[in-house]
Amino acid sequence: MKKIATGNKAVAEAVKQVIPGVVAAYPITPQTEIVEQIAEFVSSGELKSKYIAVESEHSAMAACIGASITGTRTFTATSSHGLLYMHEMTNWAAGARLPIVMANVNRSLGPGWNIWAEHTDALQERDTGWLQVYVSSVQEAYDATLMAFRIAEHNNVLLPVMVNLDGFTLSHIMQPLETVNLGDFIPPLHLAHAIDVTKPTAYGGLTGPDQQFRFRWDIERSMRDSVKVIEETETEFNKRFGRKYGFTEDYCCEDAEVVIVSMGTLGKEAEVAVDLLRKEGIKAGSMRLRWFRPFPKLDLEGKQVVVIDRDYSFGRGGILATEIMAQTREAVFSVIAGIGGQEVTYDDIADFVRNRRIGEEFWFGVSDRV
Amino acid sequence: MFEIRIHSRGGQGGVTAARLLALSAIHDGKYATACPFYGAERRGAPIVSFVRIDDKPIKIYSQIKKPDMVIVLDASVMDVVDVLQGLKTGGKVLINSAHAKEFSGFSSGHVDLTGIALKEKLVVAGSPILNTPVLGALAKMGIISVDSAKVAIREMFSDERNVKAAEAAYKEMKI
Amino acid sequence: MNTIAEIPKEEYILKCTSACAGCSDSLALRYVLKAAGPDTTLVVPACCTSVIQGIYPNTAFNVPVYNIAFGAAAACASGMSNAFRAAGKKTNVIVYAGDGGTLDIGIQAMSGAFERGTDFLYICYDNEAYGNTGMQRSSGTPLGAKTTTTPAGKTDAKKDIDAIIAAHNPPYQATACAAYPQDLFKKVQKALTFRGPTFIHILAPCPPGWRYSTEKSVEMGKLAVKTGMWVLWEREYGKLTITPPSKAAMRKPLPLEDYLAPQGRFKGIDTKTVEIIKQRLAKNLAKLAAEEAEP
Numbered sequence: 041m042k043k044i045a046t047g048n049k050a051v052a053e054a055v056k057q058v059i060p061g062v063v064a065a066y067p068i069t070p071q072t073e074i075v076e077q078i079a080e081f082v083s084s085g086e087l088k089s090k091y092i093a094v095e096s097e098h099s100a101m102a103a104c105i106g107a108s109i110t111g112t113r114t115f116t117a118t119s120s121h122g123l124l125y126m127h128e129m130t131n132w133a134a135g136a137r138l139p140i141v142m143a144n145v146n147r148s149l150g151p152g153w154n155i156w157a158e159h160t161d162a163l164q165e166r167d168t169g170w171l172q173v174y175v176s177s178v179q180e181a182y183d184a185t186l187m188a189f190r191i192a193e194h195n196n197v198l199l200p201v202m203v204n205l206d207g208f209t210l211s212h213i214m215q216p217l218e219t220v221n222l223g224d225f226i227p228p229l230h231l232a233h234a235i236d237v238t239k240p241t242a243y244g245g246l247t248g249p250d251q252q253f254r255f256r257w258d259i260e261r262s263m264r265d266s267v268k269v270i271e272e273t274e275t276e277f278n279k280r281f282g283r284k285y286g287f288t289e290d291y292c293c294e295d296a297e298v299v300i301v302s303m304g305t306l307g308k309e310a311e312v313a314v315d316l317l318r319k320e321g322i323k324a325g326s327m328r329l330r331w332f333r334p335f336p337k338l339d340l341e342g343k344q345v346v347v348i349d350r351d352y353s354f355g356r357g358g359i360l361a362t363e364i365m366a367q368t369r370e371a372v373f374s375v376i377a378g379i380g381g382q383e384v385t386y387d388d389i390a391d392f393v394r395n396r397r398i399g400e401e402f403w404f405g406v407s408d409r410v
Numbered sequence: 411m412f413e414i415r416i417h418s419r420g421g422q423g424g425v426t427a428a429r430l431l432a433l434s435a436i437h438d439g440k441y442a443t444a445c446p447f448y449g450a451e452r453r454g455a456p457i458v459s460f461v462r463i464d465d466k467p468i469k470i471y472s473q474i475k476k477p478d479m480v481i482v483l484d485a486s487v488m489d490v491v492d493v494l495q496g497l498k499t500g501g502k503v504l505i506n507s508a509h510a511k512e513f514s515g516f517s518s519g520h521v522d523l524t525g526i527a528l529k530e531k532l533v534v535a536g537s538p539i540l541n542t543p544v545l546g547a548l549a550k551m552g553i554i555s556v557d558s559a560k561v562a563i564r565e566m567f568s569d570e571r572n573v574k575a576a577e578a579a580y581k582e583m584k585i
Numbered sequence: 586m587n588t589i590a591e592i593p594k595e596e597y598i599l600k601c602t603s604a605c606a607g608c609s610d611s612l613a614l615r616y617v618l619k620a621a622g623p624d625t626t627l628v629v630p631a632c633c634t635s636v637i638q639g640i641y642p643n644t645a646f647n648v649p650v651y652n653i654a655f656g657a658a659a660a661c662a663s664g665m666s667n668a669f670r671a672a673g674k675k676t677n678v679i680v681y682a683g684d685g686g687t688l689d690i691g692i693q694a695m696s697g698a699f700e701r702g703t704d705f706l707y708i709c710y711d712n713e714a715y716g717n718t719g720m721q722r723s724s725g726t727p728l729g730a731k732t733t734t735t736p737a738g739k740t741d742a743k744k745d746i747d748a749i750i751a752a753h754n755p756p757y758q759a760t761a762c763a764a765y766p767q768d769l770f771k772k773v774q775k776a777l778t779f780r781g782p783t784f785i786h787i788l789a790p791c792p793p794g795w796r797y798s799t800e801k802s803v804e805m806g807k808l809a810v811k812t813g814m815w816v817l818w819e820r821e822y823g824k825l826t827i828t829p830p831s832k833a834a835m836r837k838p839l840p841l842e843d844y845l846a847p848q849g850r851f852k853g854i855d856t857k858t859v860e861i862i863k864q865r866l867a868k869n870l871a872k873l874a875a876e877e878a879e880p
Contacts, residue, residue: 213444
């Protein structure tokens with residue numbers, strides 16, 4: 041069925057179809073439309089879920105954990121400071137091996153209060169054991185949310201999945217949306233370690249130095265196994281619904297001499313920059329990274345790389361650039377742009393490529409060259 | 411690509427106007443995106459929303475800098491905002507007004523959306539609804555089709571007065 | 586002081602705030618700051634007031650304002666107050682927070698600050714929803730009220746934060762309303778004479794949240810008091826005194842419908858819920874009257 045929807049509404053639409061047993065959420069700009077829409081679905085009876093209007097984000101994730109361990113499908117959404125406030129519990133959710141799905145609407149961190157798009161919020165969660173995907177269109181927000189449940193709940197994964205969409209730039213923009221007939225694409229959840237009063241178990245109790253590392257390794261093992269599950273899920277999605285996704289979305293990369301790597305909506309705007317550059321005779325390509333965790337093997341052999349980081353790790357560098365250089369062992373041109381919703385147009389992106397200086401870091405708006 | 415910027419005040423439905431316009435264009439078989447530039451929720455403050463319409467998929471997310479058209483739903487914002495900023499040479503202005511207004515260098519059209527809304531009693535929490543009648547004016551200007559405008563309005567609103575107001579604006583709008 | 590004319594003329598809220606038309610938050614803050622004077626620092630968590638200040642590089646408030654994360658205001662104020670006092674400074678430390686940041690996410694920090702006897706004034710201006718993010722329900726939303734996350738009307742009662750604060754035995758706490766500025770002014774002045782944690786709970790009618798037209802905010806505040814839905818009182822070391830407008834309302838309250846009818850958030854509220862609200866209202870008034878009568 042064809043509709044038009046904002047990124048936020050598209051996520052809520054997907055959640056409606058997967059029918060979580062519990063949604064526990066707290067409002068924060070620019071995510072609020074997601075939870076408002078879900079609350080309305082529940083209130084009107086369109087969605088038979090229990091909606092808990094918790095008193096904070098830490099409680100939202102704690103409530104999700106409590107719901108999820110009973111074997112119930114669970115969902116929440118947040119942004120920025122909400123995600124930060126949740127951080128103790130996001131760690132807990134992954135460690136507890138719970139297939140919670142969360143939409144995070146990427147927003148900058150304060151002070152000052154800034155409500156516009158930036159990726160640092162989710163990237164600060166990179167060590168937690170959550171899978172992370174970054175989407176760049178309303179359709180993709182819907183599709184990725186559906187797939188997130190199937191991936192999270194797979195027995196070889198059983199890790200929570202975060203679907204990231206750019207604050208305002210995607211969450212509030214309206215684009216066409218085609219919803220699907222799910223059928224049995226997402227099998228019912230059977231959580232093997234769910235609470236069972238006939239088989240009483242203690243969860244997450246005192247664990248000594250001789251055992252704890254085994255649990256942490258187990259998370260990593262599942263994170264590695266999730267690569268195959270992601271591939272299978274995306275293949276199956278394409279087979280049933282006719283839309284193909286991968287670990288990256290590559291545009292004109294095969295014969296490219298320089299590739300722009302970025303995430304979110306900048307990754308789409310970069311394609312427009314590529315078209316411009318190609319007209320000038322520059323063999324550019326765009327590689328939009330979708331999955332940040334597990335971090336995929338990137339095909340950048342023999343190409344110059346311009347990385348756009350909509351984030352930063354103080355004292356180290358752009359987080360995406362750092363990860364890429366660690367993998368390729370090659371220098372990149374690291375551009376820091378889009379922080380706090382800073383405007384970055386396809387013209388700017390084309391300029392980053394035209395004036396690239398491999399091995400250097402460039403803060404758009406701060407550094408006076410380019 | 412055709413780019414439109416809409417000026418209004420919070421609470422007047424300027425954001426919804428953008429959505430309705432995009433929805434109408436999609437029903438016309440085009441690609442369209444609509445977005446607001448938001449601050450935090452604030453009734454009465456000047457806001458802008460944007461619409462892009464194209465025959466191919468739209469991959470641009472950055473703000474519209476050089477619109478082809480500017481719509482002014484509340485003329486009072488012109489005291490604090492330069493509504494003509496960036497408007498392309500040869501661009502058009504559509505203003506909610508009972509009288510013609512001059513915008514030097516640009517062609518402009520006017521229609522009394524407020525008057526039409528009041529006549530149809532299309533008022534919510536004290537504010538006349540402008541975002542459905544404006545579609546009628548835009549249809550008259552050829553930006554969208556009348557049929558698609560009606561489909562879009564009916565998809566979003568159950569109150570038929572919205573369609574009547576759009577029809578009235580279509581009639582009143584002089585090209 | 587009995588007339589508006591006696592309130593000091595100095596303004597601490599300058600022109601060009603980003604407030605909505607008809608905003609009770611900024612109306613109340615105007616009088617709070619007049620009462621507190623310039624030797625004051627506001628601690629403001631995420632709330633409407635965060636936005637009302639305006640956007641960098643300007644600010645509309647002519648006192649230092651420390652903006653802090655949503656749940657942290659009272660904890661931040663606790664640190665600030667302790668530091669000022671340690672340095673021998675008498676600066677008023679005033680938390681100015683919404684109902685969300687007080688009743689929900691901020692309650693832990695507030696309880697802690699009160700339990701430790703922090704020398705500060707905590708003001709909660711209550712528009713009965715999460716206003717800054719677009720009117721979602723908070724635990725301060727009253728029974729039956731529609732918000733974007735309670736589209737059919739809230740089914741839980743309003744959390745009684747005043748009782749929770751009372752359980753901490755503060756030297757002074759009070760309720761006020763943006764529609765009664767002289768009363769608010771006096772209560773703020775009084776609160777600031779106490780050493781230790783004090784609390785003022787201000788009803789702040791909100792046009793977009795309560796869905797009425799912007800020029801009616803003062804009228805809504807007066808109706809809240811005159812129907813008994815909101816009672817103006819103060820407690821000094823636990824001893825209750827009801828403020829005159831509420832005393833009058835208790836003798837002869839206006840019908841509750843007068844308050845509910847003009848608000849879109851109560852549109853379509855069923856008669857059963859209205860009955861429950863009336864019963865609870867009557868019980869509350871009786872309880873307060875009885876408490877005041879105690880020696």
